[in-house]
Amino acid sequence: MQSNNADQTWEIRMPIERLSRRDFGRIFAVAAVSRSMPAIAVQRAADEWAAVRSEFILDPKFIVMNAANFCPATRNVSEVLFKYTRDMDANPSQQSRAKFSQGREETRKKIAAFLNVTPEEIVITRNTSEGNNLVSSGIELKPGDEVVVHDENHPTNLTSWQNKAKRYGFTVKSVAIPTPPPSVEALVKPFVDALTSKTKVLSFTHVTSTFGSQFPAKELCRIARERGILSLVDGAQSFGALDLDLKDIGCDFFTSSSHKWLMGPKEAGILYIRGDAQSKLWPSNYGVYGGTVGASRTFEQLGQRDDPTFMAMAEAVDFHLRIGKKKIEAQSKALAAAVKTELMKIPGLHMYSPAAPEISSAVVTFRPGSTDISKMAASLYEKIGFAGATRGGDTPISTTVSSRWKKSWRQFPTT
Numbered sequence: 001m002q003s004n005n006a007d008q009t010w011e012i013r014m015p016i017e018r019l020s021r022r023d024f025g026r027i028f029a030v031a032a033v034s035r036s037m038p039a040i041a042v043q044r045a046a047d048e049w050a051a052v053r054s055e056f057i058l059d060p061k062f063i064v065m066n067a068a069n070f071c072p073a074t075r076n077v078s079e080v081l082f083k084y085t086r087d088m089d090a091n092p093s094q095q096s097r098a099k100f101s102q103g104r105e106e107t108r109k110k111i112a113a114f115l116n117v118t119p120e121e122i123v124i125t126r127n128t129s130e131g132n133n134l135v136s137s138g139i140e141l142k143p144g145d146e147v148v149v150h151d152e153n154h155p156t157n158l159t160s161w162q163n164k165a166k167r168y169g170f171t172v173k174s175v176a177i178p179t180p181p182p183s184v185e186a187l188v189k190p191f192v193d194a195l196t197s198k199t200k201v202l203s204f205t206h207v208t209s210t211f212g213s214q215f216p217a218k219e220l221c222r223i224a225r226e227r228g229i230l231s232l233v234d235g236a237q238s239f240g241a242l243d244l245d246l247k248d249i250g251c252d253f254f255t256s257s258s259h260k261w262l263m264g265p266k267e268a269g270i271l272y273i274r275g276d277a278q279s280k281l282w283p284s285n286y287g288v289y290g291g292t293v294g295a296s297r298t299f300e301q302l303g304q305r306d307d308p309t310f311m312a313m314a315e316a317v318d319f320h321l322r323i324g325k326k327k328i329e330a331q332s333k334a335l336a337a338a339v340k341t342e343l344m345k346i347p348g349l350h351m352y353s354p355a356a357p358e359i360s361s362a363v364v365t366f367r368p369g370s371t372d373i374s375k376m377a378a379s380l381y382e383k384i385g386f387a388g389a390t391r392g393g394d395t396p397i398s399t400t401v402s403s404r405w406k407k408s409w410r411q412f413p414t415t
C-alpha cells in the first residue's frame, strides 16, 4: 500500500541487498515485550497495553506502523470532536458557542502544563508545517545573517528557510548528519562546527521522520543560547512521543502537530514561543479571533477555526496524562526496538536508524534488500493489514501505543 505522505518524495539512494519475504514475515511476528521479564509481569504488561488499545476505534485487522505520519485518535477524542461538531451545527447561537472560546483557553492551559511552559507561550496552530513557517517567516533576517539547519529537516523546516533566504538575502547552512549516527556527539558536532558569529538561528528536528534519530535538544539549545542564537525545535515526532519538558529543553520555538503522537484531532498543532523570544518574531497573519493570552493574541490570527478541535485536543492530552508520558514513550520505543532487533538478524538488510538507545526513537528505517518495497507493502497490507508507508526505496516503521503484533502473523508469508 502506498502512503499518501508527501515525505515519500525524499528519495534516498543506498545499496540494494537481499531480504526474503519469509524474513519480512518474521519481523512482524516479533514479541513486543521483553523476554527478560518474568512471565507474570509480561502478562500484566500485555494486559495493560491491550486495555489501552481497547480505547481506540482502530479496526483490529490493521497494524499501525506509520505513527510518524499519523496516529489514530482514541475513541474519546473522536467522540468529543463529533459531539461538539453536532452541538455547533445544532445550536449556532453566540450563547452556545461561548463555550468554545473558553474551551480553547482551557486546552491552551492543559497543553502548557503538559509541556511545562506557560499558556502565554502556546499558540494553537493547524500543524507543524504552519508553525515552522510562522517562525521562518517571522524572524527578521538580512544579508550576512546565517541560519543553520540539517539535511534531514522536514521541507517545512529546510526548503522553507532556503526559499525565504532567496527573498531576504540571508544564508542557510545545511549540515550533514551521518546515517546512522553512531553517537550523541555525531549529532552535535556538525552543528557546532557550522555556527559562526553570523548565525542567528539554529533549527533542527527533535526526532527525524527520515531515520528516527533523536537529537539532544537540550544540549543543542544550550549551545545556541550561549552564542545568542535563536533555536527552533521541530517537534513533529516528539510531542506526545517523548516525555517532554520544554522549559528544561530551553528552546525559543517548538512546533508540532496533534494528529501524530499526541493521537489528537487532525489539522491542529502547536507553536511554543518562549516569552522572551516573542518580541523577535513578526506575525505572518493579521485578523480577528485570536487567542486571549500572550503569544496567542498575535500569532493565532487564523480566522474562524474548527472550534470542536480545541475540545478534542484537551481530551488527547488527558489520555497521555492518564496513561503517563514516560510509559507511553517507553512502550512506543520498546515496540520499535523489538522490530529493530528482529530486522538486524536479517543478513544484508541495511539499517538507517541509530543503534544507541539514547538517540533512538520509535521510528525505524531500513532498506529491505532487493525486494520491491511497494509490492511488499501492498502484499503486507492485503495479508496482515500492515498500515505502514514506503518512501523511495526504504521503509520507515513507526510504532505507537495502538500498534501491536498478532501470533497469526508468524505464518506470514512463507512463499
Ligand SMILES: Cc1ncc(COP(=O)(O)O)c(C=O)c1O
Pocket (backbone or CB within 6 Å): 007, 068, 069, 127, 128, 129, 130, 153, 154, 156, 205, 207, 208, 209, 234, 236, 237, 257
Ligand atoms: C519532522 C517533521 N516536521 C514537520 C512535519 C509536517 O507535519 P504536518 O504535516 O503535520 O504539518 C513532519 C511530517 O511528518 C515531520 O516529520
